[in-house]
Amino acid sequence: xxxxxxxxxxxxxxxxxxxxxxxxxxxxxxxxxxxxxxxxxxxxxxxxxxxxxxxxxxxxxxxxxxxxxxxxxxxxxxxxxxxxxxxxxxxxxxxxxxxxxxxxxxxxxxxx
Amino acid sequence: xxxxxxxxxxxxxxxxxxxxxxxxxxxxxxxxxxxxxxxxxxxxxxxxxxxxxxxxxxxxxxxxxxxxxxxxxxxxxxxxxxxxxxxxxxxxxxxxxxxxxxxxxxxxxxxxxx
Numbered sequence: 001x002x003x004x005x006x007x008x009x010x011x012x013x014x015x016x017x018x019x020x021x022x023x024x025x026x027x028x029x030x031x032x033x034x035x036x037x038x039x040x041x042x043x044x045x046x047x048x049x050x051x052x053x054x055x056x057x058x059x060x061x062x063x064x065x066x067x068x069x070x071x072x073x074x075x076x077x078x079x080x081x082x083x084x085x086x087x088x089x090x091x092x093x094x095x096x097x098x099x100x101x102x103x104x105x106x107x108x109x110x111x112x
Numbered sequence: 113x114x115x116x117x118x119x120x121x122x123x124x125x126x127x128x129x130x131x132x133x134x135x136x137x138x139x140x141x142x143x144x145x146x147x148x149x150x151x152x153x154x155x156x157x158x159x160x161x162x163x164x165x166x167x168x169x170x171x172x173x174x175x176x177x178x179x180x181x182x183x184x185x186x187x188x189x190x191x192x193x194x195x196x197x198x199x200x201x202x203x204x205x206x207x208x209x210x211x212x213x214x215x216x217x218x219x220x221x222x223x224x225x226x
Contacts (some may be wrong), residue, residue, distance in 0.1 A: 005156070006154075008152055024175065033166040034214050034215075038216075040220075041121075041220070041222065042219055042220065043116075043118070043204050043206075043215075043217035043218050043219045043220045044155075044204075045216045045217070046113075046209070046213075046216070049214045051212050064215060088154070088155070090155075090215075098146075099157055099160070100215065101154075102154040102155040103154055104152065104154045105154065
């Protein structure tokens with residue numbers, strides 16, 4: 001079992017839909033959780049950063065962490081064609097190594 | 113957060129040759145990270161580069177194949193040596209954001225070895 005599991009998709013939705021992207025993980029030491037967006041031929045850019053459990057909202061984006069289930073989610077409201085990209089989750093433990101573990105990424109297509 | 117300039121953005125190389133990828137950061141950073149991203153795969157860390165010391169390589173990556181330089185706090189290079197088609201991938205450099213809130217990435221180098 002990989003440390004971080006993420007369905008690669010693609011996930012195709014109509015414009016305006018609510019999108020739910022998810023990752024599961026096995027390492028209970030993970031404390032920091034991140035979501036990155038990667039457009040084609042670009043590097044990943046940080047969207048959301050959360051610590052421990054709970055929700056965090058930023059505009060149309062909401063990150064949710066459920067440590068008891070080892071499950072994180074990214075919700076995108078009112079999705080736009082410009083949201084079409086690959087979304088990668090990442091997580092890391094506190095202290096020790098600085099290195100995050102990334103998911104494979106989910107390809108999202110928002111069609112007009 | 114830091115801005116990273118990475119080049120080249122893409123290249124097509126002959127097998128057996130070497131390619132050096134450069135990353136320039138607009139601020140001083142202690143550690144720089146080099147990743148490989150193969151199609152449909154997660155980001156794989158190649159090595160961590162600290163200024164003034166040898167890079168630390170992850171399992172499966174060796175210095176002879178991926179030599180790294182880190183001459184100062186704003187610059188690093190990764191060389192992919194004696195390339196084979198299996199080295200075709202996207203290579204990315206990264207730095208940690210201030211206060212540890214995530215990471216910033218370069219735009220990536222798309223390498224094709226023929």
